[in-house]
Amino acid sequence: MYITCLYIPPGHVADCGVPEARRGQGGREMKRKITKKKITVLTVLLVISIILGYAILELASFPGKITTSEYNVTTEGVKSTFHEGVIYRYPGMVPLLSVSGDHYEMGLQYGVLLRPEVMNALESYEKILRRKAKEEGIPYPILTAVLKYKAKKLSKSLPDRFLEEIKGFSKGSGVPEDAIITISLFYDVSMATGCTGLLMRCENGTIIHARNNDWFEGEELGKLTVVVRYNATGYNSVTHIDYPLWMGVETGYNDKGLAFSEETYGVKEPNPNGFSIVYLARIALEECSTLGEVYRLFGRYSAIGGYGTVWSDRDEGRGAVVELTPTAWAVKExxxxxxxxxxxxxDPELRKQQRAKTNIDSWNWDREEIASAFPRKSEYEIKDAVEFLRAQKAPDGTDYSWCGTKRPICNDCGLQMMVFDPNGDGFYLATGPSYAACRNIYHVHGDFSRPPELFRGAVPIKPAVEEAARIRNMLVSREEKLQAYVDLAQKYKDDANAYFLVAYHSFQQSRWDLFADYAEKAYSMKPFVTEYKLFAGIAAYQQKEPDRAIKLLESIEFSELHPWQEIYRLRMLEKTWASRNPEISDQYNAQKQAILDRYDAHLYYEKEISPLFEELDTGGKEK
Known part of the structure; x- marks a missing residue:
């Protein structure tokens, strides 16, 4: 039976031919159905919310829930074993771990035998990540969630054997897989290092391959170095020097005579869909025996960012720098x-992809200057490679470890120094929270059962230099670091560079209540240092002494400054002359624009440099 209801105007009641009692019963039934449906929908939504909340909580937590792992480890003196894995912990030395088997089994041995170092490292990584979150002004859970998401996405392109290895590592250590993946791929996600790669020809035509590994969290990373050897079934044996949970290779070699190290490049447009550089290096070392095979491998993978990968083939006596970018790569044999x-x-063509900050910064220019003056020989020895990696003085004798913003080859971010033995007997290693190459250098033999031997003793580091390096590497806020530099200057009252460090960092933080006094003090003590004069000129402008500012800044020659410093100088002269002689001001502006054009730095200037000088005019921050 069909019941037809007509449209009833507002204010009227329709009975539709249905008895009143029946209408009431049907209404109650409909209400029950609607209520039941609402409850069902709300229940489903609640379950979904709980699942999503749990997933978000898991994604945002680091390192997450760590379970207790119970495995029988046999320890005799400095040696501990588990299955086919063995680790040596010699007093005063970094752990030397060797694992064997398929990749899952190697991961299991890694997690079991290296667990104490892994637990310590996780505490350090959490400190680093919390500092990073605070520095970038974002909540810590959001930062960890983003890093985990990026790392998880990158991990999807890894060969299955490495994912199995991570599963084994998680099983052996009790550390969640996503935490291992995040740290293992942290190098690819962060891409923020400053290192030195070196190849030298030695006797019999073989190659000395060496590296300084420079990072910026030395307070924590400087104490975490581990050496791991992977003896994977069916693959080359690979030894690398890295940190706990870093399962790729940043510095390492294989048993076929190939060695690898890497320097990160800053590129304008990274490729988030590229392949991990540290795992690409590990694939190459596991699968390749010659440089030619390495080159063919690069044709199969695209890079995430820019990298200067340094390769050597000890047996063939060949070496090369292979520069990788997201769109192309180039080889310099x-x-x-x-x-x-x-x-x-x-490479001139690839250089077009380089970011502006790298183009104008002095970090690389200073080291190039020192390297270019290094003595030339037809053949070198290991001690020569050590001297290169320890180099700190410019051709004129200036110590770049303690001269303004100068950066030597051995610098305050140096956490590791490695030289691979050209005869195949392991490598030479120095570690520390800074200036690693200046620390004690040990010969770590290819046979880990042989205790490392002191190869060369440490060289003295000035107390003020050591303390400034400690401040730079502290995991504290910029404001706290600035106060530490102030304390340093008060401690070393006769040291011009201690005063300059306060001037430089107070300028970067717009602390004009500190800037001028410390800039003037540094310059008055050493007026012949060009960078001190530059900042004294800026200080004179801030103190409303335009004549003195012009005199100081115009006395500096273009050739005396790096691009970023020349931009500072021209910006200041442009501003100082603006109210006096607009034509001269325009000339300085034109010179500034020419530099920005040359280094493709207009956007960087507007975002990072111009605001500093705007703060200078408006008064900045008070203490």
Whole structure:
């Protein structure tokens, strides 16, 4: 039976031919159905919310829930074993771990035998991540969630054997897989280092391959170095020097005579869908025996960012720097007796992809200057490679470890120094929270059962230099670091550079209540240091002494400054002359624009440099 209801105007009641009692019963039934449906929908939504909340909580937590792992480890003296894995913990030395089997089994051995170091490292990584979150002004859970998401996405392109290894690691250590993946791929996600790669020709035509590994969290990373050897079934044996949970290779070699190290480049447009550089290096070392095989491998993978990968083939006596970018790659084979690589792109075509900050910064220029003056020989020895990696003085004798913003080859971010033995017997290693190459250097033998031997003793580091390096590497806020520099200057009252460090960092933080006094003090003590004069000129402008500002800034020659410093100088002269002689001001502006054009730095200038000088005019922050 069909019941037809007509449209009833507002204010009227329709009975539709249905008895009143029946209408009431049907209404109650409909209400029950609607209520039941609402409850069902709300229940489903609640379950979904709980699942999503749990997933978000898991994604945002680091390192997450760590379970207790119970495995039988046999320890005799400095040696501990589990299955086919063995670790040596010699007093005063970094752990030397060797694991064997398929990748899952190697991961299991890694997690079990290295667990104490892994637990300590997780505490350090959490400190680093919390500091990073605070520095970037974002909640810690959001930062960890983003890092985990990026790392998880990158991990999807890894060969299955490495994912199995991570599962084994998680099983052996009790650390969640996503935490291992995040740290293992942290190098690819953060891409923020400043290192030195070196190749030298030695006797019999073989190659000395060396590296300084420079990072910026030395307070924590400087104490975490571990050496791991993977003896994977069916693959080359690979040894690398890294940190706990870093399962790829940043510095390492294989049993076929190939060695690898890497310097990160800053590129304008990274490729988030590229392949992990540290795992690409591990694939190459596991699967390749010659440089030719390595080159063919690069044709199969695209890079995430920019990298200067340094390779050597000990058996063939060949070496090369292979520069990788998201769109192309280039090879520079070693032709002479020495070849080095810093953190900037050398190939003219690839250089177009380099970011502006790298183009104008002085970090690489200073090291290039020191390297270019290094003595040339037809053949070198290991001690020569050590001297190169320890180098701190410019050709004129200036110590770049303690001269304004100068950065030597051995610098305050140096956490590791490695030289691979050209005869195949392991490598030479120095570690520390800074200036690693200046610390004690040990010969770590290829046979880990042989205790490492002191190869060369440490060289003295000035107390003020050591303390300034400690401040730079502290995991504290910029404001706290600035106060530490103030305390340093008060401690070393006769040291011009201690005063300059306060001036420089107070300028970067717009602390004009500190800036001028410390800039003037540094310059008054050493007026011949160009950078001190530059900041004294800026201080004179801030103190409303335009004549003195012009005199100081115009007395500096263009050739005396790096691009970023020249931009500072021209910006200040442009501003100082604006109210006096607009034509001269325009000339300085034109010179500034020419530099920005040359280094493609207009956007960087507007975002990072111009605001500093705007703050200078408006008064900045008070204490």
């Amino acid at each position: 070693m032709e002479g007796s020495v070849l080095w690589n810093f953190n900037h792109i050398y």
